[in-house]
Amino acid sequence: xxxxxxxxxxxxxxxxxxxxxxxxxxxxxxxxxxxxxxxxxxxxxxxxxxxxxxxxxxxxxxxxxxxxxxxxxxxxxxxxxxxxxxxxxxxxxxxxxxxxxxxxxxxxxxxxxxxxxxxxxxxxxxxxxxxxxxxxxxxxxxxxxxxxxxxxxxxxxxxxxxxxxxxxxxxxxxxxxxxxxxxxxxxxxxxxxxxxxxxxxxxxxxxxxxxxxxxxxxxxxxxxxxxxxxxxxxxxxxxxxxxxxxxxxxxx
Amino acid sequence: xxxxxxxxxxxxxxxxxxxxxxxxxxxxxxxxxxxxxxxxxxxxxxxxxxxxxxxxxxxxxxxxxxxxxxxxxxxxxxxxxxxxxxxxxxxxxxxxxxxxxxxxxxxxxxxxxxxxxxxxxxxxxxxxxxxxxxxxxxxxxxxxxxxxxxxxxxxxxxxxxxxxxxxxxxxxxxxxxxxxxxxxxxxxxxxxxxxxxxxxxxxxxxxxxxxxxxxxxxxxxxxxxxxxxxxxxxxxxxxxxxxxxxxxxxxxxxxxxxxxxxxxxxxxxxxxxxxxxxxxxxxxxxxxxxxxxxxxxxxxxxxxxxxxxxxxxxxxxxxxxxxxxxxxxxxxxxxxxxxxxxxxxxxxxxxxxxxxxxxxxxxxxxxxxxxxxxxxxxxxxxxxxxxxxxxxxxxxxxxxxxxxxxxxxxxxxxxxxxxxxxxxxxxxxxxxxxxxxxxxxxxxxxxxxxxxxxxxxxxxxxxxxxxxxxxxxxxxxxxxxxxxxxxxxxxxxxxxxxxxxxxxxxxxxxxxxxxxxxxxxxxxxxxxxxxxxxxxxxxxxxxxxxxxxxxxxxxxxxxxxxxxxxxxxxxxxxxxxxxxxxxxxxxxxxxxxxxxxxxxxxxxxxxxxxxxxxxxxxxxxxxxxxxxxxxxxxxxxxxxxxxxxxxxxxxxxxxxxxx
Numbered sequence: 001x002x003x004x005x006x007x008x009x010x011x012x013x014x015x016x017x018x019x020x021x022x023x024x025x026x027x028x029x030x031x032x033x034x035x036x037x038x039x040x041x042x043x044x045x046x047x048x049x050x051x052x053x054x055x056x057x058x059x060x061x062x063x064x065x066x067x068x069x070x071x072x073x074x075x076x077x078x079x080x081x082x083x084x085x086x087x088x089x090x091x092x093x094x095x096x097x098x099x100x101x102x103x104x105x106x107x108x109x110x111x112x113x114x115x116x117x118x119x120x121x122x123x124x125x126x127x128x129x130x131x132x133x134x135x136x137x138x139x140x141x142x143x144x145x146x147x148x149x150x151x152x153x154x155x156x157x158x159x160x161x162x163x164x165x166x167x168x169x170x171x172x173x174x175x176x177x178x179x180x181x182x183x184x185x186x187x188x189x190x191x192x193x194x195x196x197x198x199x200x201x202x203x204x205x206x207x208x209x210x211x212x213x214x215x216x217x218x219x220x221x222x223x224x225x226x227x228x229x230x231x232x233x234x235x236x237x238x239x240x241x242x243x244x245x246x247x248x249x250x251x252x
Numbered sequence: 253x254x255x256x257x258x259x260x261x262x263x264x265x266x267x268x269x270x271x272x273x274x275x276x277x278x279x280x281x282x283x284x285x286x287x288x289x290x291x292x293x294x295x296x297x298x299x300x301x302x303x304x305x306x307x308x309x310x311x312x313x314x315x316x317x318x319x320x321x322x323x324x325x326x327x328x329x330x331x332x333x334x335x336x337x338x339x340x341x342x343x344x345x346x347x348x349x350x351x352x353x354x355x356x357x358x359x360x361x362x363x364x365x366x367x368x369x370x371x372x373x374x375x376x377x378x379x380x381x382x383x384x385x386x387x388x389x390x391x392x393x394x395x396x397x398x399x400x401x402x403x404x405x406x407x408x409x410x411x412x413x414x415x416x417x418x419x420x421x422x423x424x425x426x427x428x429x430x431x432x433x434x435x436x437x438x439x440x441x442x443x444x445x446x447x448x449x450x451x452x453x454x455x456x457x458x459x460x461x462x463x464x465x466x467x468x469x470x471x472x473x474x475x476x477x478x479x480x481x482x483x484x485x486x487x488x489x490x491x492x493x494x495x496x497x498x499x500x501x502x503x504x505x506x507x508x509x510x511x512x513x514x515x516x517x518x519x520x521x522x523x524x525x526x527x528x529x530x531x532x533x534x535x536x537x538x539x540x541x542x543x544x545x546x547x548x549x550x551x552x553x554x555x556x557x558x559x560x561x562x563x564x565x566x567x568x569x570x571x572x573x574x575x576x577x578x579x580x581x582x583x584x585x586x587x588x589x590x591x592x593x594x595x596x597x598x599x600x601x602x603x604x605x606x607x608x609x610x611x612x613x614x615x616x617x618x619x620x621x622x623x624x625x626x627x628x629x630x631x632x633x634x635x636x637x638x639x640x641x642x643x644x645x646x647x648x649x650x651x652x653x654x655x656x657x658x659x660x661x662x663x664x665x666x667x668x669x670x671x672x673x674x675x676x677x678x679x680x681x682x683x684x685x686x687x688x689x690x691x692x693x694x695x696x697x698x699x700x701x702x703x704x705x706x707x708x709x710x711x712x713x714x715x716x717x718x719x720x721x722x723x724x725x726x727x728x729x730x731x732x733x734x735x736x737x738x739x740x741x742x743x744x745x746x747x748x749x750x751x752x753x754x755x756x757x758x759x760x761x762x763x764x765x766x767x768x769x770x771x772x773x774x775x776x777x778x779x780x781x782x783x784x785x786x787x788x789x790x791x792x793x794x795x796x797x798x799x800x801x802x803x804x805x806x807x808x809x810x811x812x813x814x815x816x817x818x819x820x821x822x823x824x825x826x827x828x829x830x831x832x833x834x835x836x837x838x839x840x841x842x843x844x845x846x847x848x849x850x851x852x853x854x855x856x857x858x859x860x861x862x863x864x865x866x867x868x869x870x871x872x873x874x875x876x877x878x879x880x881x882x883x884x885x886x887x888x889x890x891x892x893x894x895x896x897x898x899x900x901x902x903x904x905x906x907x908x909x910x911x
Contacts (some may be wrong), residue, residue, distance in 0.1 A: 034525055053818065126322070134384070195383070
C-alpha cells in the first residue's frame with residue numbers, strides 16, 4: 001500500500017451560488033500519495049473540511065474513469081490540468097511535486113454559469129444537440145446494419161469525432177469561449193456517415209444558430225481547444241463544419 | 253408463491269414474443285397524447301425508452317441526477333454488445349445466444365425473457381447503426397465482431413474500447429431529438445426520492461432538484477425505473493461515484509419486490525487497489541481476454557519481475573484448468589480462479605492480490621501477420637514488436653492508455669496487473685414478462701431489474717439488455733397496462749398521497765441534518781463496503797454472512813446517530829445526496845446478506861463455500877434452489893421471501909462446464 005509523501009498548497013475557487021461573488025481560498029493538504037487521482041486528493045481535502053465543520057467543496061464528477069465528461073476543473077490555468085489527453089479524474093498526483101501550489105477554478109465562460117464552487121451549468125451543450133445532433137430515425141425504422149457498407153476510414157474518422165465526452169474543456173480554454181470544437185465534432189461524426197447526410201444541411205445551420213444563441217464566442221483558430229481536449233478531438237472537425245456550413249448556406 | 257405472476261405468454265418458446273406482440277392491446281395515437289410516462293434514469297435503458305415512447309406519442313418526462321443525460325454510467329461500458337447476427341458465419345443463432353445466456357447465468361434466469369432478449373438483439377444493432385453509432389468496421393465496410401467470455405462464436409459488436417459511450421450517445425441523441433421536439437421534458441440534476449402510489453397503482457414520484465434543493469411532485473400514468481445497479485454498496489466498484497440504489501430501494505419499500513439481491517458480478521479484470529485513498533476501481537475490458545493471457549508464477553511468493561520469469565515457470569491457470577474456453581471463461585469462473593491463486597500465495601505485485609494479463613504472445617502473433625501483409629519476409633525482432641504493438645494499439649489503445657495513466661506502468665512492455673472487482677448486479681427489482689414490478693404501473697428496465705442474466709451476466713450482454721428493454725420491449729409491454737388507463741385523467745399533485753410522500757422525503761432530509769454527528773458519510777460507506785466485500789463478496793459462508801448482518805445493523809444504528817451532513821438542504825449539497833444514498837445502501841446490504849444466507853447453493857457469481865465440487869467449482873442445488881428469490885419489504889428491515897419457480901422447458905439443465 002502506498003503512503004503519502006506530498007504536501008501541497010491549494011488555492012480553490014469558492015462561490016456559494018451564482019448570485020454571490022466567489023473568491024480563491026487557500027487550503028494546505030498533507031500526506032498526499034502520488035498514486036492518488038486529483039479528485040481523490042479532493043476527497044481527502046473534503047474529509048478534512050468535514051472534520052473541521054467546514055462545508056466541503058462542491059465539484060462535478062461521476063465515472064472517475066475519464067469517459068462521462070462530468071469532471072471539470074481548471075487547474076493552474078489549464079482545463080483538466082497539466083497533462084495532455086486526460087480528464088481531471090484521470091490526472092494523478094504524480095504529475096505534481098511536493099511543495100507545489102495548485103490553483104483550481106471552475107470552467108469560465110458566459111455560457112457556463114457557475115452553480116456553486118467548481119460546479120458549472122453546461123446545459124447549453126444539451127440544447128445545441130437537441131437542435132440537430134442526431135439522425136431522425138425512429139425506433140423500428142432501421143434496415144439491416146450491413147446493408148450500407150461504410151468505408152473503414154470513414155467509420156474510424158466518425159468514431160474519432162464521436163469520442164468527444166462533452167466536458168467543455170474546449171470552451172474553458174478558448175479565449176473567446178467558443179464551442180466550435182464540441183459542435184463540429186458532432187457535425188463531423190454525422191457528416192462522415194451515409195446515414196447522417198440526409199439531414200446535413202438543416203443540422204449544421206440549426207446547431208450553429210443555437211451555439212450562437214447560447215452566447216459562445218467565435219473561433220479565431222488559436223487551436224487551444226485541440227491541445228486541451230482530453231480526447232484528442234482534432235481541429236479538422238472545425239474545418240469540416242465550416243465547409244458543411246458554407247455548403248448549407250449556398251444550397252439554401 | 254401466489255403473489256408472483258410472471259405473466260409468461262403461452263405457446264412455444266420461439267413464438268411467445270411474436271404472438272405477444274400481435275395480440276397485446278394497443279393505445280391509439282390520440283390517447284397516447286394524454287398519457288404521461290415518467291422515466292427515471294437516462295442510461296441505455298432510460299434514454300432509449302424515453303425517446304421511443306415519445307416517438308410513439310406518449311408525454312414523457314425523463315430524470316437524471318447528472319448534469320446531462322449523456323453522462324449516465326452506461327457510458328463507461330467498454331467492450332461491446334452482443335447480437336445474434338451471425339455476420340461471421342460461425343454458427344451463431346438466436347437460439348445459441350439464448351442458450352449461452354441461460355448457461356452463462358448458471359440456470360437462474362427465465363427462459364422466456366432471455367429468448368426474447370436474444371431475438372431482439374439483432375434489431376438493436378440495426379437501430380444503432382441507423383442512428384449514427386460508429387461501430388467498428390472491416391476494410392470491406394462491414395461491421396466487425398470479436399469474442400467475449402462464455403461463448404465460442406464472435407457476436408460482439410464494438411467501438412474500440414468505448415462501446416458503451418457510443419451506444420449511449422446514440423440513445424442520448426435520440427432523446428435530445430425528442431427534447432427538441434418538445435415531447436420529452438428532460439429533468440437533469442434531479443434525483444428521485446420516492447414513488448407515489450394511489451389506489452394500489454404507481455402514479456408518480458417525488459424528486460429533488462439538486463440545485464435548488466426543492467422537492468418536486470411529478471405525476472405519471474406509469475413510472476419506469478431505469479436506474480442501474482447497486483454495486484456501490486461495496487464502496488469500491490467499477491460503478492460511477494453517483495450510482496446508487498435509492499430509486500429502486502424506495503420503490504422496494506413501497507411494495508416492489510427485490511429479486512435475487514445477492515447476485516453480484518465480480519469482474520475478473522480490474523486494476524488492483526493501490527491504497528486506502530482509492531475511491532473507485534477501473535475495469536480493463538473483458539475484450540482484452542481475446543488477446544491477453546492470464547498467468548501467475550508457478551512458484552509461490554515469487555518476487556521476480558514479470559519479464560524475468562521464463563515461459564516454463566509461468567502458470568497460465570485458466571488455459572490449464574479450462575482448455576475448451578481458456579482465457580475466455582465466464583466472469584464468475586475467471587474471478588474465482590484469480591482469487592484461488594492469490595489466496596494460495598501465487599499473487600503478484602506489491603499487494604500480492606493481483607495476477608498478470610499479458611499481451612506478449614498477441615503482440616508477437618499480430619507482428620508476424622502484419623509483417624507478412626507488408627511484404628516483409630525477414631522482419632527484425634524490433635519490427636515485429638512494433639507491428640504487433642500497432643495492431644494491439646488499434647484494438648485496445650484507449651484501455652492501454654487508461655491503464656498507464658492509473659498505474660504509471662506501460663502495458664506494452666510489462667504485463668498488466670489485474671484483480672477482480674465489483675462490477676454489475678444481476679439482482680434487482682423483480683419484474684414480470686412485461687417488465688412490471690409487483691407495483692402496478694411501476695416498471696424496471698436494464699440493470700435495475702433482475703430478469704435476464706440469472707446468477708452471472710456474460711460480457712457484452714448488459715448493453716444488449718438495456719437497449720432491448722428500452723427500444724424494443726417496453727414500447728410494446730407498456731401498452732398492456734396503459735390501454736386500460738386511457739380514461740384515467742392526470743391526477744393532481746395536490747392529492748394527499750403526493751403530499752404525504754413529499755413530507756416523508758423531507759423528514760428523511762431533516763433527520764440527516766439534525767444528527768450533527770462527527771463522522772462523514774464516506775466513513776460509513778467505506779465501512780459498509782468492507783463488510784460486504786469481506787463477507788458477501790467473491791466467496792460467502794454461513795458464519796460470515798451472519799456476522800455481516802449483525803455488523804451492518806450496528807453500523808446502520810451508528811450512522812443514524814453520528815453522521816455529519818454540513819451545508820443546508822436548499823442548495824447544491826453533494827454530501828446530502830451521498831448521505832441519502834448511503835442510508836439506503838445500509839439497508840440493502842443487510843438484505844443482500846439475508847438473500848445470500850438463504851441461498852445455500854453456489855451458482856454463478858454467488859459462491860457459497862459450503863457448496864462446491866471437489867475441483868472447487870460452484871455446485872448448484874437445482875432441486876432446492878431453482879427459483880428466483882423475490883423479497884417483500886415488511887417494514888423495519890423485515891423481509892419475507894416469495895419464490896418464483898424457474899421452469900426449464902427447452903434447455904436441459906445441467907452442471908455448467910467450460911473445461
